[in-house]
Amino acid sequence: MEALFHETISSSTIILFAALGGLFTSLAGKINIGLEGLMLISAFLTPFFSQLTGNLFLGLMLSIILCATLGAFTYMLHSRYKANIFVVGLAMNLFAAGLTTFLSSVLLDSKGTVYFTLTTKIRPFDLPLLSDIPLVGILFSHQNAFDYLSFVLVIVIYFMLEKTFYGLRLKTVGFSHRTAESAGIPVKAYSYSAFILSGIFCALSGAALALPLESFVGNMTNGRGWIALVAVILGKNNPIGVLAAALIFGFSSTLANLLQINTAIPPKLLMTIPFLMTLLALIVYSAREKE
């Protein structure tokens, strides 16, 4: 039972980071479908840079800077060069898939799974004191740094969006460019910031995916960026809602894994569960919204 809980958390973390990234662009009124690609780039580059520099934190920082740049680039193509935002996002996903297979083939001479040797390992640990509290203690035990970080960030973002000028202005930009402009809000700057943040969060998401495994394999994000997009929609542009949606999706992939071990249902069919549950959730949500 406890293991189920912890596994759900770690599956959710990856989706949650990407979804928080998507949340910012969604608040700015744009859907960034390139989340998947940015995650994939980070899933390769974070362990690669970490191995290269011998420092995990430095590796993560480099990856974050790169993904933030690509996030800004996405918005630049859209706003400055009038490219369709979906097409740019799609290009990002396709580019990422090509880039990572190419890099892993040229830099690491491998076409399959690449294993990295990292000096610092990402391992689950218990938070002192907090983990001893009965009942709630489970929230603070046996999770890795990314899991803890993601929950802290949900709270930070919640306050950022609800209690700061930044949040209010960003929402105004998403609501109407004209309203924002008449209120003196620099629309472009806020939109860029949202896309840069989406890059940063996708970098964290990719890192949270690849670092604990210390390996990379082509297309390892496997649709998680898309599931994260759905989490943004279901979460109704609210970080707490996004967290709830991410937990549901995390649970569905954990369930698939669990059934794979404990039942005779063919694993390939079980692997459709996360996608179909996401679709089902989206249908139910959209149908209710329409009414």
Place this chain on the structure above:
Amino acid sequence: MRRRELIFQRVAIIAISFAAGFFVVFLTSSTPIESIRSFLTVPFSNRYFFGNLLTLMIPFIFTGLAASISFQTNEFNLGIEGQCYFSALIGTWVALNFGGIHPVLAIPVIVIVSALAGGFFAFISALLKSKYGVNELISSLLIGYSLLYVTDYFLEGPMLDTQAGLITTKTIDKSLLFSKIMSPSNLNTGLFWGIVFLIIFYFILKKSVFGLKMNIYGQNTKFSEYIGINGSSVIHKTFFLSGAMAGMAGIIEIMGVHGKMIRGFSFGYGWTGIAVALIAKNNPLWIIPSAFLFAFLESAASASSIFSDMTPEISKIIQGMIFFLVTVSFMRIGRKKKTQTK
């Protein structure tokens, strides 16, 4: 003028992407000149390589059509990959189980069943959109991903040929396969199927009332409703046709080249189709050079990796560049419009 500008842009994009790719070759290859020379010449060096290049065009024509059809309405079918793979399985199943029928009857039945299968799954996304307002881009992608796994399940389980070393189905009866037209390469009569459908869809998209409706719906949905176009009906039909072309992409290759369903044979075809459509700007006639380009990239990369130390993944980098530049290519047109309206 605009047409010429468009062609110029496309050529520029391709040139820049190749230049970038060759730059990478200079960085990574120990014999860069030799690598580039074989990259550019090997695909045209003999009947075998050139024939296989043309063979690879066939699925790209179909997936390119699938993408172009849905893009015409500005609605995105992102499930092409899964629709193509799953329909190929269905078509193979039909081909394996209805052996006795005369090929003239059986071949169309196999292709139609595959097209129906692909069309059906794309149609679901359109239905979810019109009924419940579900984002078609996400739903088609999620269904597409699921289809990949479902197909693999059948391929590794119920339909596996246990005698074969690879994960494949049994071989389809020879009488049902397309004939080769350029030995020793794999080029087959499937190419004519592709060309026929390109022409058909050229007329549907560019010359028919339905094509015009798709276009108006794509440009301005509200306006299309105002002038009495039934939006739901347009996207239902559009997605069905898009999925049907995706469904044909796989089975045509199986009947033309492999003779059986092989795991992963079509991976990437759907995404390449989207790139083909973007370069062709959804015009079926432009799909021919566009599909040729991507087929060339793939075959040049794999052929030259035989003759030099270049990794075949170089094609992925060039493709990646093209994807990005194609979005930027609206740059000049977009800017010009802006200055004109000012």
